[in-house]
Amino acid sequence: GDSVTQMQGQVTLSEDDFLFINCTYSTTWYPTLFWYVQYPGEGPQLLLKVTTANNKGISRGFEATYDKGTTSFHLQKASVQESDSAVYYCVLGDRSSNTNKVVFGTGTRLQVLP
Amino acid sequence: EAGVTQSPRYAVLQEGQAVSFWCDPISGHDTLYWYQQPRDQGPQLLVYFRDEAVIDNSQLPSDRFSAVRPKGTNSTLKIQSAKQGDTATYLCASRQDWGTTTLYFGAGTRLSVL
Helix, strand or coil: CCEEECCCCEEEEECCCCEEEEEEEECCCCEEEEEEEECCCCCCEEEEEECCCCCEEEECCEEEEEECCCCEEEEEECCCCHHHCEEEEEEEEECCCCCCCEEECCCEEEEEEC | CCCCEEECCEEEECCCCCEEEEEECCCCCCEEEEEEECCCCCCEEEEEEECCEEEECCCCCCCCEEEECCCCCCEEEEECCCCHHHCEEEEEEEECCCCCCCCEECCCEEEEEC
């Protein structure tokens, strides 16, 4: 079935460190891949999306690309800040069929220490 | 533009009691999703609609859960006889059209079943 796997459950960094979070996906669709971020007490919100393999999504200093060959999708940021502490979800969406299903990964909790 | 509105924000029940959650999506968004998010886990899809039609309710525990969207706008999710295992945050999300569009989430209803 369609799935998203995030192996990193928790990442702890210091301010100005480099962030790299990876996920892998499995689907028979033509995927659009999203990174959503969730702060405590709030619903997830879109951070960025990538609709085409090898293209780059950029938002708020974060970058993401997905590799169709390895079915991987990664999120990176050159220099994290304490305010980036949140849970980051890799999300798989379908851009071609009529199902319109959206599948979430299990999330990566980022803690940035001052 | 108003976001996705959910009510109530919190609910506390005894096992066996019933509860309803209400969602008002963003105006013009034809697709509406309900997710269940247990503590420290990612959102898990329960059911989603396009307009008033259920597209997929295969993950909805049909013996106790029901969801409707009668006019293709607001939606109600109901738990008939709550169990402790239903303790979670229930998130509503909406999007316009298919495929690559952004999913917008409400803040959620946090349910505790004692």
